[in-house]
Amino acid sequence: MRLGGMHEACGVAGAVTPGRQAARPVFFGLFALQHRGQEAAGIASSDGRAAYIHKGLGRVAQVFDEDNLRPLAGELAIGHNRYSTTGATQLRNAQPHLVETVLGPLAVAHNGNLTNARALRRELLEAGIGFSSGSDTEVILRLLALPAEGSEDPWIARIGRLMARAEGAYALVLLTREAIYALRDPWGFRPLVVGELEGGGWAAASESSALATMGARPAFEVEPGSVVRIDREGYRVHEVAAGRPRALCVFEYVYFARPDTVLAGREVHAVRRRLGAELAREAPADADVVVGVPDSATAHALGYAEAAGLPFAEGLIKNRYIGRTFIEPDDALRKTGVRLKYTPLASVLADRRVVLVDDSIVRGNTAGPLVRLLREAGAREVHLRVASPPVRHPCFMGLDMATHDELIAHRLELEAIRAHVGADSLAYLSHAGMLRAVGTRTGLCDACFSGRYPLAVEPAAPEEDALVGEG
Ligand code: SF4
Known part of the structure; x- marks a missing residue:
C-alpha cells in the first residue's frame, strides 16, 4: 500500500476441519492476507449448534489473541480482513456479518463491491427489511437470509437468486450451521481458491499464497459463477451462474495480490517481472541504476533492470512496521508524508542517474515526494517509469478510487504529470x-x-454516501 495511493482489496478465508478447531487455520489465512486490508479483521465459527464471532478494528495480530481465538469453537469457520472502499473505519462495518435466519446462523465475508447495491438496498428497505450497517455486504446478507425456492440445498437456491440479482464484484465465503460456501461472481473480478488441508478438511482463501500458511495444498480456483459447498464430508461444486465474460481484475497482477500468489495459472511475481521488462523495452532511460518503490514495485524494477542491462539496487528502504495505527500523526509529522514510510540510501543514489520504477500511479500523491527524497539523497537525475498504463477511469468493483477527479492521469497530460512529480x-x-x-x-x-x-456501472451520487463498499 502506498500513501495516498490505491488501497487493497479485502481478504477472505474459510476452513472446514473435521475434529479440529477451524478458526485457527482461518486466523493464519487472514494473517497471510493482511496486505488486502488492515482496517478490521474478524472470524465467525460454527460447531453445528451455535455460531461464534469475534471482530475488531486493526490488523489481525491486533484483533486476535489466544483468549479470543479459543472460544471460536467448531469445525467450520470463515474470516475477513477489511479495507473499506468508502466511508470511515467503523466496527459495525467490520466483517464477517452474522445474523440468525430461519435456517440457522448465516455469516458472510465479502471481497468486492456491488455496483447495484443502492437499488437492491432500496428494494429491501421498501420490503420492510432493516439494515444495521452501511456496507453493501449487508445487502448480500439480507438477500441471502430471504427464503428462496429451486434447489434441494436451500442455501444454493438463495445463492442462485443472489447471483441473478447482484451486479459487480463479490468473492464470498459464507458460514452456515452445516457447511461453508465459497463463491465468485459470474465475472470473476476477485480471486478465490480452494485447498486441501493437511490433517483433513478443506480451506478457501482469496489468494493461493494464503493456503500454504493455512497448511493447505492448492486444489482449484473457484470458477466465476460457481459455488463450492464444503462440509465435514468433503466438497461439491455447483455451477450457478456461468456464461458471463470473465473479467479478473488486472490490478491484482499489477499491485494487489501477493507476489507468490498464482492467479489463473500465472505467478504474480513472474508477471510483475515481465511488466518491468516490457517497460524497459518501451521506455529505456540513460541511467546508472534501477530502483523500485518497495515492496510493491520491487519485482517490476528487477524485470526492468534485467531487460535494460542496468544494475538493480535497493535505493529506498521501507519501514515495514508503519502500517495502519490508531495514532494519528500530528500536523508536523503528517507534513513529512512519505518520510514516515521510506528512507533513501545515499550510498546507492548519490551522483547517480536513477530509474525509479513504480507499479502504478493513481492519485499521484506519492510519486512527487519519492522523487524529492531521491534528489535529496544526491540522485543526479530521476527517470520515473510506471509499470502499468495511466489510470484514467474509476473502479466501481471494489477498489478505493471511485471518482474521475481523484485520478491524476484523468486530469493531467503526461508532461504535466512529469512536471507535477x-x-x-x-x-x-x-x-x-x-x-x-x-x-x-x-x-x-x-x-x-x-x-x-x-x-x-452507475457512479455514486454524492448525497448517497451511506453505502460502504468492501474492498
Ligand atoms: S476497474 Fe477495478 S476491477 Fe477493473 S481492473 Fe481496474 S481496479 Fe481492477
Whole structure:
C-alpha cells in the first residue's frame, strides 16, 4: 500500500476441519492476507449448534489473541480482513456479518463491491427489511437470509437468486450451521481458491499464497459463477451462474495480490517481472541504476533492470512496521508524508542517474515526494517509469478510487504529470505491453485503464454516501 495511493482489496478465508478447531487455520489465512486490508479483521465459527464471532478494528495480530481465538469453537469457520472502499473505519462495518435466519446462523465475508447495491438496498428497505450497517455486504446478507425456492440445498437456491440479482464484484465465503460456501461472481473480478488441508478438511482463501500458511495444498480456483459447498464430508461444486465474460481484475497482477500468489495459472511475481521488462523495452532511460518503490514495485524494477542491462539496487528502504495505527500523526509529522514510510540510501543514489520504477500511479500523491527524497539523497537525475498504463477511469468493483477527479492521469497530460512529480522524464507502460506481460488479451477487467467496463456501472451520487463498499 502506498500513501495516498490505491488501497487493497479485502481478504477472505474459510476452513472446514473435521475434529479440529477451524478458526485457527482461518486466523493464519487472514494473517497471510493482511496486505488486502488492515482496517478490521474478524472470524465467525460454527460447531453445528451455535455460531461464534469475534471482530475488531486493526490488523489481525491486533484483533486476535489466544483468549479470543479459543472460544471460536467448531469445525467450520470463515474470516475477513477489511479495507473499506468508502466511508470511515467503523466496527459495525467490520466483517464477517452474522445474523440468525430461519435456517440457522448465516455469516458472510465479502471481497468486492456491488455496483447495484443502492437499488437492491432500496428494494429491501421498501420490503420492510432493516439494515444495521452501511456496507453493501449487508445487502448480500439480507438477500441471502430471504427464503428462496429451486434447489434441494436451500442455501444454493438463495445463492442462485443472489447471483441473478447482484451486479459487480463479490468473492464470498459464507458460514452456515452445516457447511461453508465459497463463491465468485459470474465475472470473476476477485480471486478465490480452494485447498486441501493437511490433517483433513478443506480451506478457501482469496489468494493461493494464503493456503500454504493455512497448511493447505492448492486444489482449484473457484470458477466465476460457481459455488463450492464444503462440509465435514468433503466438497461439491455447483455451477450457478456461468456464461458471463470473465473479467479478473488486472490490478491484482499489477499491485494487489501477493507476489507468490498464482492467479489463473500465472505467478504474480513472474508477471510483475515481465511488466518491468516490457517497460524497459518501451521506455529505456540513460541511467546508472534501477530502483523500485518497495515492496510493491520491487519485482517490476528487477524485470526492468534485467531487460535494460542496468544494475538493480535497493535505493529506498521501507519501514515495514508503519502500517495502519490508531495514532494519528500530528500536523508536523503528517507534513513529512512519505518520510514516515521510506528512507533513501545515499550510498546507492548519490551522483547517480536513477530509474525509479513504480507499479502504478493513481492519485499521484506519492510519486512527487519519492522523487524529492531521491534528489535529496544526491540522485543526479530521476527517470520515473510506471509499470502499468495511466489510470484514467474509476473502479466501481471494489477498489478505493471511485471518482474521475481523484485520478491524476484523468486530469493531467503526461508532461504535466512529469512536471507535477518533478522527474527528469516520465513514461508509462502501454496497454498492449501490459497485456503482453500478463500473457492474455481476454478474461481480464482493465476498465480503470481502458474505460471499457465489463458491466453497466452507475457512479455514486454524492448525497448517497451511506453505502460502504468492501474492498
Ligand atoms: S476497474 Fe481496474 S481496479 Fe477495478 S476491477 Fe477493473 S481492473 Fe481492477
